[in-house]
Amino acid sequence: MIIVVGAGAAGLIAALFAARQGGNVVLLESTKRGGKKILISGGGRCNILPSRHEPERFVTASSKHSLKNILRGWPLNEQRAFFENELGQQLHLEEETGKLFPSSNRAGDVQNGLIRAIETAGVRFWGNCGVVDIVAPRLQKDPWKVQLESGETLDADRVVLATGGLSVPQTGSDGRGLAIAAKLGHTINPTYPALTPLLSGAAAHTELSGISLTVTVSTTRGHSKFDTTGGFLFTHRGYSGPAILDISHVWTRAKSLHKDPAPLSVQWTELDQAGWEDVLQSGPGSVPAQLSRRLPRRLAERLMSECNIPPQQQLSHLAKAQRRALVKTLTQYPLQISGHEGYRKAEVTGGGVALGEINPTTMESRIQPRLFLCGEILDAFGPIGGYNFQWAWATGKAAGIGAAAD
Numbered sequence: 001m002i003i004v005v006g007a008g009a010a011g012l013i014a015a016l017f018a019a020r021q022g023g024n025v026v027l028l029e030s031t032k033r034g035g036k037k038i039l040i041s042g043g044g045r046c047n048i049l050p051s052r053h054e055p056e057r058f059v060t061a062s063s064k065h066s067l068k069n070i071l072r073g074w075p076l077n078e079q080r081a082f083f084e085n086e087l088g089q090q091l092h093l094e095e096e097t098g099k100l101f102p103s104s105n106r107a108g109d110v111q112n113g114l115i116r117a118i119e120t121a122g123v124r125f126w127g128n129c130g131v132v133d134i135v136a137p138r139l140q141k142d143p144w145k146v147q148l149e150s151g152e153t154l155d156a157d158r159v160v161l162a163t164g165g166l167s168v169p170q171t172g173s174d175g176r177g178l179a180i181a182a183k184l185g186h187t188i189n190p191t192y193p194a195l196t197p198l199l200s201g202a203a204a205h206t207e208l209s210g211i212s213l214t215v216t217v218s219t220t221r222g223h224s225k226f227d228t229t230g231g232f233l234f235t236h237r238g239y240s241g242p243a244i245l246d247i248s249h250v251w252t253r254a255k256s257l258h259k260d261p262a263p264l265s266v267q268w269t270e271l272d273q274a275g276w277e278d279v280l281q282s283g284p285g286s287v288p289a290q291l292s293r294r295l296p297r298r299l300a301e302r303l304m305s306e307c308n309i310p311p312q313q314q315l316s317h318l319a320k321a322q323r324r325a326l327v328k329t330l331t332q333y334p335l336q337i338s339g340h341e342g343y344r345k346a347e348v349t350g351g352g353v354a355l356g357e358i359n360p361t362t363m364e365s366r367i368q369p370r371l372f373l374c375g376e377i378l379d380a381f382g383p384i385g386g387y388n389f390q391w392a393w394a395t396g397k398a399a400g401i402g403a404a405a406d
Helices: 009-020 036-044 064-072 076-086 107-121 176-183 203-208 242-256 273-282 287-292 297-306 320-331 387-404
Strands: 002-005 025-028 091-094 099-102 124-126 131-135 144-148 153-156 158-161 188-194 198-200 212-221 224-234 238-240 264-267 337-340 348-353 371-373
Touching: 002 009, 002 144, 002 153, 002 387, 009 025, 009 107, 009 158, 009 387, 036 107, 064 387, 076 091, 076 107, 076 387, 099 107, 107 124, 131 176, 144 158, 158 176, 158 387, 176 188, 176 348, 188 242, 198 203, 198 242, 203 297, 212 242, 224 242, 238 242, 238 337, 242 264, 242 337, 242 348, 273 287, 273 320, 287 297, 297 320, 371 387
Parallel strands: 002 025, 002 158, 025 124, 158 371
Antiparallel strands: 091 099, 131 144, 144 153, 188 348, 198 238, 198 337, 212 224, 212 264, 224 238
16 A cells, blocks of 8 residues: 655646556545645635746755756646646646746645545545654555554555645645654754745835835845846734745845845846936936836835935935935845744745655665655745646656555
8 A cells, every 4th residue: 555645736747646656545635625825825816837947046955957857757748737627727828927827827726626535546535633753664565554643554555745845835735754764764954934925124115015016136145146036025013925935044044044134126128227326317208207107106216215305305406425325225225124924924945855865766665665756845946826726736647656666
């Protein structure tokens, strides 16, 4: 018997492909139905996949080569074909973001489609069935022992660990799988909240709550630079939006390692330093008029105030020092970060089981034969935009087929 622990995105796919290969599969899930993160993803629409294969955008403390090999196992175009042709989920492209959603725009359709597929394949689903421990065989011929919260112990020939990480704990991700993997001898690279909103240390920004725009956020540490362009949102507690979520791991990871995070800076528009210099030297009218053409009014006023520029300042009377200060504020604005929203709002977990301890073709553990790992429990995550589902589907399929082999 193959036991799959966890019915999230990776676990559902692992159970499905293990059963399709002829495996006798039991899927254990701590919640009633599973797939809770599927339901809440994409604002309830479920961003199933990205439209572009970009392995370089994934983050890991493990080997990038291993990460790329794992993703290569189920190419993006084949994943899309699976959802469209086998699960009947026609996908449409959201042009402005490059995200793929089900045409119905209902995450429940994706969850239901996967559950119907595992039922058709013969998977036995046990909901509200939490796992407290997994005991490795003493001898190669011995079974795995999967201990349940109910006190029952199940024997298994193979086990697939798909328990997720620590993010959004109300969906069932409580980190138990990471603890089990560590007990079984795996290296757990330090974990931290990723794709999470950041808290502001600037009280003045509370008045900007609700303002959203497209920006570029960047940070530099040593010789390495990280930047991302996307939506930015002022919240009543700090900053959110795709650009902030995608760069948040740089800040949260440093904190988790007890290091001083590198500062984050914002370029508020598409104009760089030279572009704003040109606008502020040659443009007609007032400073607020020029800024408001490219920025929300309240933000433009706030940035001018921070540069001590009067509300009705005319361009013709803008001093050189004022212009330079304003250009720097518009292109290299330092964000005052005081903290982050943590795992409660993090979309994924950074860190996890080191990829070097996993066979990239079968997802079988190199530490414990007949144990397979997939999904968020592994040390890898991608940016906003369906990349983390791409990882879940790819690793889940490989683990399912690997567990059912022979």
